[in-house]
Amino acid sequence: MFKLSCALLVDDDQTTNYLNQLLLKRLNVTDKLLVALNGAEALQQLQLHSQNASEDQPILVLLDVKMPVMNGFEFLEAYDQLPLPRKEAIIIVMLTTSLHPQDVSRLEKLPIAGFLNKPLTKEKVDTILRTHLDRQLPGE
Template sequence: MPKLSCTLLVDDDQTTNYLNQLLLKRLSVTDKLLVALNGAEALQLLQTHSQEARESQPMLVFLDVKMPVMNGFEFLEAYEQLPLPHKQAIIIVMLTTSLHPQDVSRLEKLPIAGFLNKPLTKEKVENVLRAHFE
């Protein structure tokens, strides 16, 4: 399984972030792990790390749908406007607790690599890595 140079977790729930960090560290799938508590923080991190070396830019973003300040949908709208040099190389996977047909329909129309039902598991992470990084 490939090891990523940088991964970004975006979730307003501290417990979820903690558990996802533990999982990703245990699986040893990323060298650097960034955490944002909302979409606005995530945009700032992406801009900062994209201006540094390409290796510090997140290759994978796990993005929560429902967050205060800026939710996942608002993040994606703002993200589309960012002039990031290697934006096409960033894989975004939405994380949700709702598999309501209306929510799924909305997620399927977004410019993302896919969506997963929470919580993240070893199998889900491995599937994302296999699908997008092998």
């Protein structure tokens, strides 16, 4: 498997970020892992690391739905307006704790690659890699 050059975790919960970082590092999925605590920080990270279509551009964004400052839905609206050089190469997967039919319906209408129920697991990471990035975990 070729590792991702960069991934971005976006979640306001420090524990969730810590656990997701541990999981992704243990699975050896990416060379560089960025973390943002809300949608506004995530936009700043994307702008900073996506200049000139550099290798530092996150290829995978794991985005929480409910966050203060700027939630996942607001992030997607602002993201849609960003003039990033290689925006089509970025895969956004939303992570949620709610599988309420109303929330699922709203998520299905978004311009994202998909959504998953928290917590992130090895199996879910492998599914994301296989489905959206034509990759798989080492030894799988």
